[in-house]
Amino acid sequence: MTQVEDLRTKARFLFDAAVAAADPARAVQRGFAQSPLPPQQPGGRTILIAVGKAAPAMLGEALKAIPDADVALAVTHHENDATLQGAELLRAGHPVPDEAGARAAQRVIDVVSKATEKDRIVALISGGGSALLPAPPPGVSLTDKARLNDLLLSAGLDIVQMNLVRQQVSLLKGGGLARLAAPAPVYAYLLSDVIGDDLRAIASGPTVSPIGTAEDAVKLLKSSDIWDATPASIRSHLEQARHAVPDRLPPTQNTLVGSNRLSLEAMAKEAHQNGLTPRIVNDSLTGDVSDAARHVLTEMTAKGEPTALLFGGETTVKLTGTGRGGRNQELALRIAMAAPALADQWVFLSGGTDGRDGPTDAAGGLVDRGTLPRIKAAGADAEALLANNDSHAALAAGGDLLMTRATGTNVADVQVLLIAP
Incomplete structure (x- = not known):
């Protein structure tokens, strides 16, 4: 040689x-040891939701600790050929959102929105989750969201900037999952793909407060010279959202379990x-x-x-x-x-x-x-x-x-x- x-x-x-150091199973083990889950309430359900490129491995490890979970759902990308026993495994497009992702997002929305105050939701979040769960607000099509994603990628924006905009055009990002789950408590364990480990940017922060506001998103799109190319439906949504008072994020426990x-x-x-x-x-x-x-x-x-x-x-x-x-x-x-x-x-x-x-x-x-x-x-x-x-x-x-x-x-x-x- x-x-x-x-x-x-x-x-x-x-x-x-x-x-190997970013092994999702070991990350979940660390997370459960660092921030143990409270006992399940009598009559309540445990709902496991894993989203991201590491979703199958993270959910598989969580099921070892919580084998009697009432719901176990993972959403990952098409290229991840992992198998997962005892859980529902959905695949979606990345980095460009697709129809499979839209269906997966709706499935997540259906599951968490039916939770009650007696239930507990365990969210296992890893990189890639932003594109995997496209949940556009009313009036915005998946095609328009895909076009926005292309514009953000081609403009050379960093991951935090891209997620700032994505959060404002989604029902799940920027704390959306936590809001939909209320009044059920959410316990999130995050494997970071973001430099600096800003939890708001990991998978566009479905369980944390948003990075910015609709006003910030509009300013960024304009300063990046892609506002005029942004689909009209998204521009209209952002213009309306600029004047709305954002909902307060329900109490959520977020634990960082792995990083660069x-x-x-x-x-x-x-x-x-x-x-x-x-x-x-x-x-x-x-x-x-x-x-x-x-x-x-x-x-x-x-x-x-x-x-x-x-x-x-x-x-x-x-x-x-x-x-x-x-x-x-x-x-x-x-x-x-x-x-x-x-x-x-x-x-x-x-x-x-x-x-x-x-x-x-x-x-x-x-x-x-x-x-x-x-x-x-x-x-x-x-x-x-x-x-x-x-x-x-x-x-x-x-x-x-x-x-x-x-x-x-x-x-x-x-x-x-x-x-x-």
Whole structure:
């Protein structure tokens, strides 16, 4: 095995360690230990609702602790092929909402809205839940919501900004689930895919107060130059909602059970066990992917010992082309194209812990200083493909796609830069 092959193998080990640290079952165990559920009231029901990319695993673990739950319902994405005994498992579209998601949202609404003060609702929430449960208000169609989602993604907004708007065009987001469940108490356990772990932004906050108001959403859409392109039904809804007094959120217990930072710490431990000196450089690598690439590139200097530089976050890509890719693939490609000619060997990995990067079959990219020559040898033009936001095609040509199956969890993205003298 060559040195670069060894580094690539170790980079994948570190990525796998990040995913393992975000294991949904262990997260639920931590949550129940940290914030135990109160006893079920006589004559009351226990209703388990799991939503997100980690929903099946989280619900499966919860059922071990509460095997006699009266209702057990999970909603996850189509690519999650997990099975779940003793529960209703629904799948929906992500990142773009679909009709299956609309039906799943209605099912959740039907279940929680029938709860009484004697019941208890246990909500298990993970990343991806925002798109999986599209519940548009009256007068807004699913097509209009999908169009809004496309506009938010293409505008390069970060996850908090996108969720600020999404919450204002939903019956479930921004505390909507908790409001529909009242008077039943809600106990929520959240696996964070949001950098900084703002509970309002995880799955658009179905059990917490909204990030902002309808007025804030209108201002953001206008400042991002997508207000005029926003469907008329949504603009009308937001204009009316600007003058309404928001409902007060019922009392809800929210417990954070997993995060990106925990995964970075697990990567550092794995790096040390593999003979590397680890350092968490940045646990909030956010903003435009080109800026993130420049930040990573400043760390690409010669090292006196095998080193693992670790990053975590969630960047954004402003789409200008028609190609296919994702923020992790584009970040990896940008690093490969701009990396300095070190005497040292280096490998860079950027991947989504959910196993999926954008609307592609890849989790991200794994590149080294041989990436560009391989792309060129395959007859592809890396610069032209990047200009067209076609990072998937470029990395595929170089054999540098990071391929995993859906992991069943999601704590945003992680990056690994390995440098060996």
